[in-house]
Amino acid sequence: GRGSRSTQEPGVTVSLWEWNWRSVARExxxxxxxxxxxxxxxxPPQNSLKRTALGNGSDTVLHPWWEVYQAVSYDLTSRMGTEAQFKKMVKTCRRAGVKVYVDAVINHTTGQGSTSYGGVDYTPYRYDGLYGPEDFHAPSGECPSSDGGIQDFNAKAQVWNCNLVGLEDLRTGSDDVQAEIAGYLNKLIRYGVSGFRxxxxxxxxxxxxxxxxxRLNRTKDGVKPYWSLEVLPGGPGVLRPEAYLRSGDVLGVDGARQMQQAFKSYTADHTGSLSSLEVFGAAAGLTPSGKTxxxxxxxxxxxxxxxxxxxxKDGATYVLAHQWLLADGYGSPQVYSSFAWVTKDDSPxxxxxxxxxxxxxxxxWTCVHRDRGIVAMVGWHDxxxxxxxxNFWTDDANVVAFSKGNRxxxxxxxxxxxxxxxxxxxxxxxxxxxxxxxxxQAGGCTGTVVTVGSTGxxxxTVPAKGVVAVTRASRL
Ligand code: AAO
Known part of the structure; x- marks a missing residue:
């Protein structure tokens, strides 16, 4: 496992998912x-599939967002920009005090097509100068399913060795494959990247x-890279997020679901109200805060x-949920900000x-990370x-209030x-x-003033779909 090797918690991050490199740098x-x-x-910044024609059936989007999850080579020419633009973005962000984390597609290569954004052509299981059939589970006879794909998400050997939705599954146990993947990630580290999803x-x-x-080197900050693993819930113990905690931190999908229930599934008996978040985090069955x-x-x-x-699309409720997460402080909170879409496959x-x-x-582009109320809570969290x-207080419906120590x-x-x-x-x-x-401002306050009596x-008055937040430092 990752054990006691020194690494760094990422703090508050924002996922500017599929923003191009120029825009990330500017932001x-x-x-x-x-x-x-x-x-x-x-x-994902690596070269990927570039579709040239629509698929069969109801397919209407030539360049769906998911092209970038189909790796073709580890050159950094992608839908988001060139390798030079990527490098410059990382440098610019670091100079602004913002660390960069990369979505690393290392489990598989592509599962369709023959052309890529980086101009590299390929055929099934053959990527010139990178991988051949011997580097993949299915052609090596190591996937036990009848068609080479994952048919049973509860079967360990299939989940590990067969193709996820047709994506060619790399033999990540092999020395050669590990060397290629580590070479890719170490290049990103050399450019100044701080860690990976x-x-x-x-x-x-x-x-x-x-x-x-x-095999990974230390980052420019002298620590091992942050390593968060996408292990979705479901399946037997050996495939659950908890089974991966020794190897890295995990993504908190169950917590996201609990938040949706609390914020949106309001019912008359208050079972799905904001007050239900009085118990959240490990006490509510989620993975440990420091690992999520x-x-x-x-x-x-x-x-x-x-x-x-x-x-x-949930508007004010979506913003409020981010504010709640930043206030509660469970895990390393990540704000999600990307593009508006109508159909599931839509391209940015x-x-x-x-x-x-x-x-x-x-x-x-929604730019929810720029919302004044969210930015204010990033500062409050910090x-x-x-x-x-x-001092947790609730009306047992949709209002909660609490302190963080005496801060x-x-x-x-x-x-x-x-x-x-x-x-x-x-x-x-x-x-x-x-x-x-x-x-x-000038000793006064441009917003609401909270008057605290001698007993604390x-x-x-807490606004509808709103937040009031103060700190010791905001005392007038
Ligand atoms: C595209 C086309 C495919 C085509 C393929 C290859 O859509 O038709 O076959 O190309 O040509 C993304 C898109 C895919 C896209 C792919 C490649 O989503 O549609 O395929 O790019 O372009 C499983 C995996 C998880 C994965 C997730 C989508 O375990 O790793 O499926 N997520 C990542 C990315 C994702 C990306 C890929 C992986 C591939 O974030 O964007 O795909 O790089 C259960 C299982 C999970 C399973 C989910 C969803 O989870 O336990 O393992 O995730 O179902 O299938 C509750 C349930 C729990 C459930 C969970 C989440 O908790 O209890 O069972 O909810 O729903």
């Missing part, structure tokens, strides 16, 4: 650094992930057919040849640090009407400026 300098985001996660990590045994990780990347949604869950997760705004155009907020959640206090209202509460803030008496509705109690 690091203009927005992310100043707002206090610690890091940015970007989409390992795509489809559930489809590799922990021992293979450990072997690859052990937490989020409201990601690029897969936002497209979930059953609507089990919130997404940008792009040129006809599939190359993604510069991100313009409001013109196809200020209260690891202080314990205390800060917050109240959130998921109801559709403002609500007046009288609660213990845990703060010394005085007047405090609400960092969500305003800011301190305050009477506060």
């Amino acid at each position: 690091c300098t203009d927005v992310l650094g100043p707002a206090g985001y610690d890091g940015v996660q970007v989409a 390992v795509d489809a990590a559930k489809h590799m045994p922990p021992r293979d992930l450990d072997a690859i990780y052990s 990347v937490s989020f409201v949604t990601n690029h897969d869950s936002e497209r979930n057919d059953a609507g089990d997760y919130l997404n940008y 705004p792009a040129r006809a040849d599939g190359r993604i155009t510069d991100a313009v907020c409001g013109q196809g 200020y209260v640090g690891a202080a314990k959640r205390v 800060g206090w917050v109240a959130l209202n998921n109801g559709t009407a403002p609500k007046e509460v009288r609660v213990q803030t845990g703060l010394p008496g005085g007047r405090y400026c609400d960092v969500v509705s305003g800011a301190e 109690f305050a009477t506060v």
